[in-house]
Amino acid sequence: MDWGMKNRLSRIIRPASGKTVMLAVDHGYFMGPTSGLEKLDEMVNPLLPYADTLMLTRGALRYYISPEVDVPITLRVSGGTSILNEEELLHEGVTCSVEDAVRLNVSCVAFSILVGAPYERDTILAFAEVIDEARAYGIPTLCVTAVGRDMVRDARYMRLASRLGAELGADIIKTYYVEDGFETVTESCPVPVVIAGGKKIPEKEALQMAHNAIAAGAVGVDMGRNIFQSESPVAMIQAVRSVVHEGASVDEAFDLYQSLKGEVKTTT
Numbered sequence: 543m544d545w546g547m548k549n550r551l552s553r554i555i556r557p558a559s560g561k562t563v564m565l566a567v568d569h570g571y572f573m574g575p576t577s578g579l580e581k582l583d584e585m586v587n588p589l590l591p592y593a594d595t596l597m598l599t600r601g602a603l604r605y606y607i608s609p610e611v612d613v614p615i616t617l618r619v620s621g622g623t624s625i626l627n628e629e630e631l632l633h634e635g636v637t638c639s640v641e642d643a644v645r646l647n648v649s650c651v652a653f654s655i656l657v658g659a660p661y662e663r664d665t666i667l668a669f670a671e672v673i674d675e676a677r678a679y680g681i682p683t684l685c686v687t688a689v690g691r692d693m694v695r696d697a698r699y700m701r702l703a704s705r706l707g708a709e710l711g712a713d714i715i716k717t718y719y720v721e722d723g724f725e726t727v728t729e730s731c732p733v734p735v736v737i738a739g740g741k742k743i744p745e746k747e748a749l750q751m752a753h754n755a756i757a758a759g760a761v762g763v764d765m766g767r768n769i770f771q772s773e774s775p776v777a778m779i780q781a782v783r784s785v786v787h788e789g790a791s792v793d794e795a796f797d798l799y800q801s802l803k804g805e806v807k808t809t810t
């Protein structure tokens with residue numbers, strides 16, 4: 543692997559722990575102003591000191607984030623449909639060129655494929671082209687294994703989609719955690735795996751999910767709603783970090799969340 547590629551990857555997956563806490567705030571690309579991200583900058587700025595990378599779209603980056611911040615960027619470069627389009631949900635193509643990603647000095651580009659959809663071929667071939675272009679500039683790619691509303695979320699599906707993304711040439715795979723057999727997903731994937739957070743669940747359950755995923759071989763989380771829709775996002779991201787980077791137990795992380803939540807309340 544070339545120096546530039548290694549350097550960018552090491553800015554995301556931190557060498558000290560081999561783990562990463564990716565903060566995902568790219569939801570607007572198909573959901574519009576998601577709850578918690580209406581004023582994206584106000585939500586994200588206090589979280590930046592605790593994020594190993596910020597995942598978002600080029601519009602959100604240019605309009606909401608100061609170019610002076612010191613956080614590696616994972617840029618979403620796929621899209622094309624909204625949540626209103628039931629028939630072609632997540633039928634994604636390229637929404638940002640690698641050239642513009644270079645201009646934005648990003649550390650990684652992210653693309654969603656939808657394995658199993660009637661239009662899977664479009665998403666897979668478009669991603670393959672992005673990988674070729676990104677590699678030419680030493681930019682790693684993150685494959686988001688999207689899952690359609692009616693599709694079965696089990697280890698068999700996650701294994702297939704994750705391995706497929708890796709065989710296309712992705713450098714990191716983002717998939718969903720499943721209770722039964724998640725270790726078979728990480729074991730059969732030759733590149734690092736991170737989990738998406740998914741819909742908001744109680745904080746302790748989200749910490750449990752992160753803990754289980756790390757125990758089953760994930761290198762981290764690419765978490766959005768379970769952080770920015772938390773009662774205390776700043777406390778939650780630190781609790782997630784303690785699980786991912788420090789190996790905290792769920793109880794320890796939840797205690798940390800509660801004590802930090804108290805502190806945030808008394809200082810505001």
Ligand code: R5P
Binds near residue numbers: 738739767
């Ligand atoms: C979905 O495809 C987006 O890429 C989100 O970034 C991803 O789902 C992670 O966010 P959340 O933890 O809210 O699911």
